[in-house]
Every structure is written in structure tokens, then in C-alpha cells.
Ligand code: NAD
């Protein structure tokens with residue numbers, strides 16, 4: 001919401017400066033692949049609200065026509081187009097600036113995210129192959145789980161197609177930050193809008209590492225609060241899976257988080273010089289090839305990774321960082337091997 005609001009405010013500010021020549025134009029094309037799903041539908045609605053979007057391309061293997069017809073009646077700038085099935089995928093992606101991928105199956109109680117690998121790995125591989133063929137310059141946002149493996153899968157596919165730009169491939173971990181901000185604000189009685197907690201590592205269980213010592217505004221936690229908050233943030237996805245009792249995983253909070261990441265990407269593409277988000281990306285901040293951290297976004301994707309968050313960690317955070325590495329490393333290798341074995 002802050003990102004969406006920021007964009008509207010920016011539009012107003014620019015309009016005030018010189019309404020005849022500095023109007024922000026809705027000029028970016030966004031595609032959602034898996035748009036008829038639990039995340040896809042509310043995400044499409046939120047992206048439809050963005051003043052920066054001129055076209056919203058909705059793709060799914062079924063049921064996307066009705067979603068697009070419905071959304072197209074909202075009187076916001078973007079044109080909504082629907083695309084169904086593999087034969088329409090290339091047209092969906094043509095000329096697109098940002099591709100968001102929430103296609104794939106969600107967890108049921110008792111499953112890990114890695115249990116989704118066998119189905120979702122193939123889906124992500126195929127969709128990213130089409131992105132490589134049709135809009136290789138686009139920012140790619142991967143939501144489909146297991147993100148710790150699907151991002152390395154996407155990177156391998158793009159490499160094989162000769163179009164890999166590590167600055168433009170993102171695993172969406174914004175929901176971990178959204179959750180951390182919410183839980184910390186509740187626990188410490190802080191104003192929600194002020195709270196920002198960097199979350200690093202990956203997006204599954206212990207690989208999700210909130211750096212509570214880096215919370216803004218500065219706030220102190222007891223050891224017990226750190227432990228309880230860390231575990232709650234790491235298991236928040238499971239909390240939703242269990243509450244939904246077989247009907248899927250987080251969709252609404254995920255759509256909110258993904259829309260924030262889309263809006264941040266569009267603001268960066270539009271020249272905003274002050275856009276920072278956490279994301280799971282190719283990284284040299286640790287000895288792992290992919291790692292989530294705060295990144296600065298610019299017109300060409302990632303401008304810089306932010307190493308300072310990993311400096312001066314507490315003993316608890318340092319230990320948790322070392323402890324997450326074997327699982328994250330194995331998930332990365334599983335993704336890379338999946339693509340390399342098939343070629
Ligand atoms: P869902 O089943 O409600 O929707 C998935 C959609 O993907 C469906 O509409 C389905 O038709 C579509 N789909 C399946 N195969 C496709 C293909 N080959 N091409 C295009 N579309 C295809 O699931 P959901 O709740 O929306 O979750 C989607 C994914 O997002 C899951 O893998 C879930 O684990 C993941 N997820 C990630 C995060 C995160 O933080 N990164 C958060 C929540 C969920």
C-alpha cells in the first residue's frame with residue numbers, strides 16, 4: 001500500500017510541477033502468469049490499480065477470460081487482455097516490462113514447499129523459457145514455490161537461452177518482510193507504517209532469516225522475543241496453510257506483497273532513485289550463489305546489493321545464518337541440476 005500510495009503521490013507531485021509536460025504516463029506492461037489462481041486474481045486487481053501500468057496481460061491454462069472481463073470494467077488506466085493456454089503465451093509476453101509468475105500448485109497441511117518441486121519446477125521452466133524467447137529484457141518475478149529452487153531453475157533456463165541478466169531475475173520474498181513488519185509492530189506496539197525489518201536468506205523454514213537487530217526504527221528485543229518472532233516469521237506460511245486446512249496457502253497477503261514488489265519495480269523502471277526491496281537473487285554477499293537480501297532497484301534492475309545488513313549481526317543471527325546455508329545450498333543445487341540434467 002505504501003508503494004502504491006507513493007506512486008500516486010509522485011504522480012501528483014509531478015503533475016503540480018508542470019501539468020502540461022510532466023504528467024506521469026501509464027506506460028508499462030505487466031504480465032501475470034497463473035492469473036486465474038488464488039494469488040493471480042487479487043494480484044491482478046492490485047496491479048490494475050497502478051497508475052504506472054498501461055497494459056495488464058493475464059495468462060493461465062484455464063478460467064482467465066472471466067477474470068479479465070471482470071477486471072477490465074475497473075476505470076483505471078490499464079487495458080486488460082486475456083491469454084489462455086500455451087498457444088497464446090508468446091502473444092501475452094510480447095513487449096512486456098515485468099512478468100510475475102505465481103503459476104503452480106500450493107501446499108496442503110503436512111507438506112513442505114520442496115514437496116511442490118516435481119510439479120512446479122516444470123511449470124516454471126516452461127514459462128521462463130517463453131519469457132526468454134519473447135521478452136528477454138523484462139524483470140522476472142518468481143513467486144511459485146519452492147522459490148529457493150525455482151529461481152535457480154529460471155536462471156539456468158535463461159542461461160541456456162543466452163539471455164540471462166542476473167540483475168532482472170527476482171525471487172519474491174516480500175511476503176516475509178510484510179509479515180516481519182506486521183508481527184514486530186504488533187509485538188512492540190509500533191506504528192505499522194514506520195516498521196521495516198530486512199529478511200535475508202531464502203524462502204522456506206529456517207532459510208527465512210529476519211534480521212531483527214536491523215529493525216527500523218531501532219528497537220530492542222529480549223532474547224525470548226527474538227526467538228519467538230523469528231520462529232513465527234519462519235512458520236507464517238505454514239500458519240496460513242493450516243488455517244486454510246487443505247484449501248491452499250497464502251493468497252491475499254501474497255498478492256499484497258507481490259503488488260508492492262511490482263510497484264517498486266515499476267517505480268525503478270520509471271527512474272525513481274530511491275527504491276529498495278528484499279529479494280532472493282543471484283548474490284555474492286555469502287558463499288551461496290543465490291541469497292535474499294535488500295537490493296537497490298534501478299532502471300536496469302538491481303543496481304546494488306546491500307551488504308551492510310549482514311554486517312554486525314547478533315550472535316543469534318550469525319548462528320542462524322550459518323545454520324540455514326546447508327538447506328539453501330541443497331535447494332539451489334536441486335534447481336540447477338534439474339535443468340542441467342534435462343539438457
Ligand atoms: P492456485 O492453485 O490457486 O493458482 C495457481 C494457478 O496457476 C492456477 O490458476 C493454475 O491454473 C495456474 N497454472 C498451473 N499451471 C500453469 C501453467 N503451466 N501455466 C500457467 N498457469 C498455470 O495457487 P496459488 O495459491 O495462487 O499459489 C501459486 C504458487 O505460489 C504456489 O506454488 C505457492 O506455493 C506459491 N506461493 C509463493 C509465495 C511466496 O512468498 N513466494 C507465497 C504464497 C504462495
Ligand code: LMR
Nearest residue numbers: 107113145237238249250
Ligand atoms: C508462504 O510463505 O505463505 C508461501 O511460501 C506459501 C507456503 O507454502 O507457505
